[in-house]
Amino acid sequence: MKKMITVMLLGIAIFTFAFSSPALAGDAASGAKVFSANCASCHAGGKNLVQAPKNLKKEALEKYGMYSAEAIIAQVTKGKNAMPAFGSRLKANQIEDVTAYVLSQADNGWK
Numbered sequence: 735m736k737k738m739i740t741v742m743l744l745g746i747a748i749f750t751f752a753f754s755s756p757a758l759a760g761d762a763a764s765g766a767k768v769f770s771a772n773c774a775s776c777h778a779g780g781k782n783l784v785q786a787p788k789n790l791k792k793e794a795l796e797k798y799g800m801y802s803a804e805a806i807i808a809q810v811t812k813g814k815n816a817m818p819a820f821g822s823r824l825k826a827n828q829i830e831d832v833t834a835y836v837l838s839q840a841d842n843g844w845k
Contacts, residue, residue: 760833762834762838763835777790780844784817806833806836807829
């Protein structure tokens, strides 16, 4: 009986994690506006006009360890390499919104 309950609980846990997306408080629709006003000059369509391989497409974000809300929020806030810091220009909720937008666009192939 214990084994059956353990298997059931494990199955529920796997199902829950497999079909849920990571929680992000940001609003992608608002993030689209923030992105358009602040990011699109270098990242239109998910591209990177300064360092082409480090674009915002899902494959590149995964390759460079940037496919998470935490990583994107940190980079937008603090900047990195050629990217300027936006922490003093944008509010925390705007950075969360643009992060939600970038992740949603990456998941949808920047269509």
